[in-house]
Structure formats: structure tokens, C-alpha cells
Amino acid sequence: MxxxxxxxxxxxxxxxxxxxxxxxxxxxxxxxxxxxxxxxxxxxxxxxxxxxxxxxxxxxxxxxxxxxxxxxxxxxxxxxxxxxxxxxxxxxxxxxxxxxxxxxxxxxxxxxxxxxxxxxxxxxxxxxxxxxxxxxxxxxxxxxxxxxxxxxxDAERHDRMMALVQAMVHASHLAQAGVLGEYAGGLGGLDAIMPFRSASFELDAAIAARILSLNPAIYEEIQFGNPHVAGMLDRLLAQLSELRGLVRQGDDAARARFRERFLHSREAFGAQALEEGSYAYERVGYLLADLVTRRYASVHLPEDRAGSLRALLHVFERHGVSLESIHSSRTPAGEVHFRIGFVRGTEPAALSTALTEIAGTGLGHVLEAG
Ligand SMILES: NC(=O)c1ccc[n+]([C@@H]2O[C@H](COP(=O)([O-])OP(=O)(O)OC[C@H]3O[C@@H](n4cnc5c(N)ncnc54)[C@H](O)[C@@H]3O)[C@@H](O)[C@H]2O)c1
Ligand SMILES: O=C(O)C(=O)C[C@]1(C(=O)O)C=C[C@@H](O)C=C1
Structure with a gap:
């Protein structure tokens, strides 16, 4: 060693x-x-x-x-x-x-x-x-x-967990992608459906898109190469078959059974997981809402020092530009950049002057603005 x-x-x-x-x-x-x-x-x-x-x-x-x-x-x-x-x-x-x-x-x-x-x-x-x-x-x-x-x-427990954490998630999203493809002829493709989105639909479509964009060999092997997957798929299919049967049956007894069988998964989740999951969902919902802001700028602050974000915000303040949201993430090189959304009605000229000043003084690199 x-x-x-x-x-x-x-x-x-x-x-x-x-x-x-x-x-x-x-x-x-x-x-x-x-x-x-x-x-x-x-x-x-x-x-x-x-x-x-x-x-x-x-x-x-x-x-x-x-x-x-x-x-x-x-x-x-x-x-x-x-x-x-x-x-x-x-x-x-x-x-x-x-x-x-x-x-x-x-x-x-x-x-x-x-x-x-x-x-x-x-x-x-x-x-x-x-x-x-x-x-x-x-x-x-x-x-x-x-x-x-x-x-x-250990390796065995890892593979059992992955049958749920990966194979189940991938299988259900690939099935969703397949269903969306089948409906595309009648309703239009994803482009036509997306304007009607909920945050849940947007997230699920994003997951399906992610799976379909990455290395297909990985997704194939996660289904086919793990001996615990076939049993998980049996259960997934049984749940969906039962739901379909109840919906086709359609009477009060079927509804009662639906509430008992499906909505009572609440107990399996547990109160804490429900609360945390629901809160996580709300936070992602806010993030998605912020990302559709019409006016925004992505700015990298080259000087990694205390006070540089305050200096940046001060420029917007001086030009009377109000912020609606601010999120940070990283470029491939690992540099932090801020995506800033501006309130509706922001004066384009004031925003442009502020961004020119930020770039001109070297305070920040404006990577993208819209
Ligand atoms: N990409 C991901 O999202 C991800 C996430 C977690 C774990 N992994 C795991 O990482 C591993 C690699 O995934 P990846 O996405 O980098 O795949 P990849 O296909 O991009 O890379 C695999 C590389 O292995 C090379 N290779 C094939 N046979 C070889 C051999 N005999 N000797 C040396 N190199 C050989 C290939 O030429 C290829 O460049 C996989 O086992 C995958 O499960 C991938
Ligand atoms: O797209 C991602 O970033 C992933 O998380 C990829 C993902 C997954 O979908 O579970 C795929 C394969 C790896 O084993 C790990 C993670």
C-alpha cells in the first residue's frame, strides 16, 4: 500500500x-x-x-x-x-x-x-x-x-436493491415512453402533450428522455443482467393488471378495492417518507417553474471570493432590475454559475445595461441571456 x-x-x-x-x-x-x-x-x-x-x-x-x-x-x-x-x-x-x-x-x-x-x-x-x-x-x-x-x-444486497432503484424505475419509464409513442399518432407527439403538463408529467418525461439519451447497453443490462429483475417485473405487471381490472369493473366495489389496494400504500411509505417526498416534489416544482422564466441570465463569477455575489446583485439593484429567482449550478469544468430569473415586465434596456456592466468590469462572465 x-x-x-x-x-x-x-x-x-x-x-x-x-x-x-x-x-x-x-x-x-x-x-x-x-x-x-x-x-x-x-x-x-x-x-x-x-x-x-x-x-x-x-x-x-x-x-x-x-x-x-x-x-x-x-x-x-x-x-x-x-x-x-x-x-x-x-x-x-x-x-x-x-x-x-x-x-x-x-x-x-x-x-x-x-x-x-x-x-x-x-x-x-x-x-x-x-x-x-x-x-x-x-x-x-x-x-x-x-x-x-x-x-x-454486499454485492447480493446491492443487486436486489438495484432491481427496485434502477430496473423498476427504468422499466416503468420505458413503458411510459412506449405508451406516449403509441398515442402520438392521435394526440400529437410529446410537443403537443407538454403544454398540458403537470410537474409530475414533466419529471417523468424528463426521466424517460434521460434513459433514452444515455448508453443503451447499460439500460439493457440493468434489466437483463440482474437475476432479481424478472421477479420485480412480475410484481409491477400484477399491480398494473389489477388496477386495469378494477377500472374496467368500474363499480363501487372496484373503487373501494382501489382505495384499499393502491391508495393505502401510504402505510408502506410511512409518514416521514410521505412528508419528505411531498416536500421534495414541491421544491422541484418551484425549480421547474423558475426555469420557464422568460427573462434570465446565466453568469459565472470568476473571482471565487466572499462578497462577489453581493457585488453582482448590486449592479442589478442600481439599474432597477428586480430578480425573481436565483439558482446555482456548475459548468463541465466545475465552475459555479448562477442562473438568474428576472420579474415579468423587466425593462430590456436596463437589463442589457446591467449585463454589459457586469461583463465589462470583469465582475462576471455572462454565459447566456434571454
Ligand atoms: N455511464 C453511467 O451512467 C454509469 C453510472 C454508473 C456506473 N456505470 C458503470 O460504469 C461502467 C462503464 O460505463 P460507461 O458508461 O463508461 O460505458 P462506456 O461504454 O462509455 O465505456 C466502456 C469502455 O470500456 C471499453 N472496453 C470494452 N471492453 C474492454 C476491455 N476488454 N478492456 C478495456 N476496455 C474495454 C469500451 O471500449 C469503452 O470505451 C459500466 O459497468 C457501467 O455499469 C456507468
Ligand atoms: O442519468 C443518470 O444520471 C443516472 O442516474 C443514470 C443511472 C440510473 O438511471 O440509475 C444509470 C446507470 C448507472 O448505474 C447509475 C445511474
């Missing part, structure tokens, strides 16, 4: 492999090697096994157990005393494959696509500590640097 280990990423040209290289190099100051058949300039598997202290698999879910098996064979015992990690979305098979090595082993599962931020701050990461000894303190240092929110489980 060394305090500044050399890291090797298997799958270094992939979406997460690239993000992780940036993280290890820039945030942790570590030397990073990587192999990926998609990048002919990448290092060889032999170089990884010869030089790296920590080997991290960021390869496609379906291939990962075989890829790990291949590295176990090539390594031939050299991995003893080193650390092997993976970030696969399904844990049991990759973990079993890594445990066939002599390395220390831990599985990580970031519950997010690589963010447009330098760390996983605020994002959940599942940690499967499979065989840890001398690498435990370094793994903790890695988790601290990643700034995630950690939950611990």
Missing part, C-alpha cells in the same frame, strides 16, 4: 473512464494509466498489471466478469497486495470475478452518470467492501476525495 498509488483504468476511453482519469489526475494528483481497445494510444494490459497499484474496471456491464477473469489470468498472482475496484452497475458477477484474484477487492457504484462537476459531491455511491485489509485507509481517502454520499452493502 502506498499513499500515492498509480491507478490503472480498464475501459479508460469510456464515459466513466474519462471522468475518472480527470478526477484521479486533477483532484488526487495521481499517476493514471489506462487500457481501452477503443483508444489505440492507450497503455497495454501488461503495462497496467506491471505498474499499477490500483486497478479499476470501468467496462461494459455484460463484458466485465470476462474482462476481470482475463486480468486475473494475465496477472498470475502479481495482484497480491494491490487493490482492485470496479464501478459496474451490477455487482454480484464482477465481484465474484475480482475475488478470484489475490488482490484486495471493493466495488463502487455511483448512482449517477458522470456529473458535469469535478467530484461526486452530493451523489449516492454504493460501496461493496468485499475483501479489504491494508487498502482500507486509502479507499477511505478516495471516498473522501469523491465527496459522495455513501451507502454500504
Amino acid at each position: 502506498t499513499a500515492a498509488p498509480t491507478i490503472a483504468i480498464v475501459g479508460s476511453a469510456g464515459t466513466y473512464g474519462r471522468w475518472l482519469r480527470g478526477f484521479f489526475e486533477r483532484r488526487m494528483g495521481l499517476r493514471v494509466l489506462g487500457h481501452d481497445p477503443g483508444d489505440p494510444a492507450s497503455d497495454t494490459p501488461e503495462a497496467l498489471l506491471e505498474q499499477a497499484d490500483v486497478l479499476l474496471f470501468a467496462t461494459p456491464i455484460r463484458q466485465t466478469p470476462q474482462v476481470v477473469g482475463d486480468y486475473v489470468r494475465r496477472s498470475g498472482g502479481r495482484e497480491a497486495g494491490r487493490l482492485w475496484l470496479d464501478i459496474t452497475s451490477i455487482k454480484q458477477a464482477p465481484t465474484e470475478a475480482m475475488l478470484r484474484s489475490r488482490a484486495e477487492v471493493a466495488g463502487l457504484h455511483p448512482m449517477t452518470a458522470p456529473p458535469k462537476a469535478p467530484t461526486l459531491k452530493g451523489r449516492v455511491v454504493v460501496v461493496c467492501e468485499s475483501r479489504l485489509d491494508r487498502w482500507r485507509p486509502w479507499l477511505q481517502a478516495l471516498l473522501d476525495a469523491l465527496e459522495g454520499e455513501y451507502v454500504y452493502a
Whole structure:
């Protein structure tokens, strides 16, 4: 074990492999090697096994157990005393494959696509500590640097949870996307439906859109590669079939059964989860409402110092421009920027003068305005 280990990423040209290289190099100051058949300039598997202290698999879910098996064979015992990690979305098979090595082993599962931020701050990461000894303190240092929110489980429990947290959510949104597609002919596409949206519809459509925009192989494997998914789908289908049966039946008895069977899930959620969930929903609702504000500007404050936001707000105040909302987020490079919404009736000339002054004095970079 060394305090500044050399890291090797298997799958270094992939979406997460690239993000992780940036993280290890820039945030942790570590030397990073990587192999990926998609990048002919990448290092060889032999170089990884010869030089790296920590080997991290960021390869496609379906291939990962075989890829790990291949590295176990090539390594031939050299991995003893080193650390092997993976970030696969399904844990049991990759973990079993890594445990066939002599390395220390831990599985990580970031519950997010690589963010447009330098760390996983605020994002959940599942940690499967499979065989840890001398690498435990370094793994903790890695988790601290990643700034995630950690939950611990063994690989089997992880996969059972993912049948609900991922496979159920993806399956129901893919089904919604399919239904919307079938109705598109009669009602018009999503464009025609969206003006009628509730916040719930907007969020569900956003989730479906997200699933359909990311790597299809991941979503396929989350359904097909987890042995706990088929049972979950049976239950999901049974719930929907029962609901359909009751709606078709349509009488008071069916309504009573509906209230009893479906609305009483309240008890399963519990009072606290209901309160917190409903509050979270309201907050997201406000955010969505703010994002449709007609007049807005996105501003990056290059000087990361106390008082720079106050100076920015002061410019708007001097030009008589009133704010309706202000939200902060990050650019891909990790820079904070503020999205500011302005009240209806904002004088375009006053807003334009304020934004020109902000850019001209170097107080802020105006990234976007509308
Ligand atoms: N992208 C996400 O949202 C996300 C989130 C959490 C976890 N993960 C997990 O991360 C892993 C990688 O996902 P991704 O989105 O980066 O996928 P990706 O397809 O973008 O990247 C995978 C990379 O692995 C490479 N590869 C394939 N076979 C290889 C081999 N034998 N040796 C070396 N490299 C090989 C591919 O060429 C590709 O560049 C998956 O296991 C996935 O479940 C992804
Ligand atoms: O789109 C996102 O950011 C995701 O959260 C992706 C998502 C998910 O949908 O659950 C997909 C696969 C990964 O295993 C983790 C998270």
C-alpha cells in the first residue's frame, strides 16, 4: 500500500473512464494509466498489471466478469497486495470475478452518470467492501476525495436493491415512453402533450428522455443482467393488471378495492417518507417553474471570493432590475454559475445595461441571456 498509488483504468476511453482519469489526475494528483481497445494510444494490459497499484474496471456491464477473469489470468498472482475496484452497475458477477484474484477487492457504484462537476459531491455511491485489509485507509481517502454520499452493502444486497432503484424505475419509464409513442399518432407527439403538463408529467418525461439519451447497453443490462429483475417485473405487471381490472369493473366495489389496494400504500411509505417526498416534489416544482422564466441570465463569477455575489446583485439593484429567482449550478469544468430569473415586465434596456456592466468590469462572465 502506498499513499500515492498509480491507478490503472480498464475501459479508460469510456464515459466513466474519462471522468475518472480527470478526477484521479486533477483532484488526487495521481499517476493514471489506462487500457481501452477503443483508444489505440492507450497503455497495454501488461503495462497496467506491471505498474499499477490500483486497478479499476470501468467496462461494459455484460463484458466485465470476462474482462476481470482475463486480468486475473494475465496477472498470475502479481495482484497480491494491490487493490482492485470496479464501478459496474451490477455487482454480484464482477465481484465474484475480482475475488478470484489475490488482490484486495471493493466495488463502487455511483448512482449517477458522470456529473458535469469535478467530484461526486452530493451523489449516492454504493460501496461493496468485499475483501479489504491494508487498502482500507486509502479507499477511505478516495471516498473522501469523491465527496459522495455513501451507502454500504454486499454485492447480493446491492443487486436486489438495484432491481427496485434502477430496473423498476427504468422499466416503468420505458413503458411510459412506449405508451406516449403509441398515442402520438392521435394526440400529437410529446410537443403537443407538454403544454398540458403537470410537474409530475414533466419529471417523468424528463426521466424517460434521460434513459433514452444515455448508453443503451447499460439500460439493457440493468434489466437483463440482474437475476432479481424478472421477479420485480412480475410484481409491477400484477399491480398494473389489477388496477386495469378494477377500472374496467368500474363499480363501487372496484373503487373501494382501489382505495384499499393502491391508495393505502401510504402505510408502506410511512409518514416521514410521505412528508419528505411531498416536500421534495414541491421544491422541484418551484425549480421547474423558475426555469420557464422568460427573462434570465446565466453568469459565472470568476473571482471565487466572499462578497462577489453581493457585488453582482448590486449592479442589478442600481439599474432597477428586480430578480425573481436565483439558482446555482456548475459548468463541465466545475465552475459555479448562477442562473438568474428576472420579474415579468423587466425593462430590456436596463437589463442589457446591467449585463454589459457586469461583463465589462470583469465582475462576471455572462454565459447566456434571454
Ligand atoms: N455511464 C453511467 O451512467 C454509469 C453510472 C454508473 C456506473 N456505470 C458503470 O460504469 C461502467 C462503464 O460505463 P460507461 O458508461 O463508461 O460505458 P462506456 O461504454 O462509455 O465505456 C466502456 C469502455 O470500456 C471499453 N472496453 C470494452 N471492453 C474492454 C476491455 N476488454 N478492456 C478495456 N476496455 C474495454 C469500451 O471500449 C469503452 O470505451 C459500466 O459497468 C457501467 O455499469 C456507468
Ligand atoms: O442519468 C443518470 O444520471 C443516472 O442516474 C443514470 C443511472 C440510473 O438511471 O440509475 C444509470 C446507470 C448507472 O448505474 C447509475 C445511474
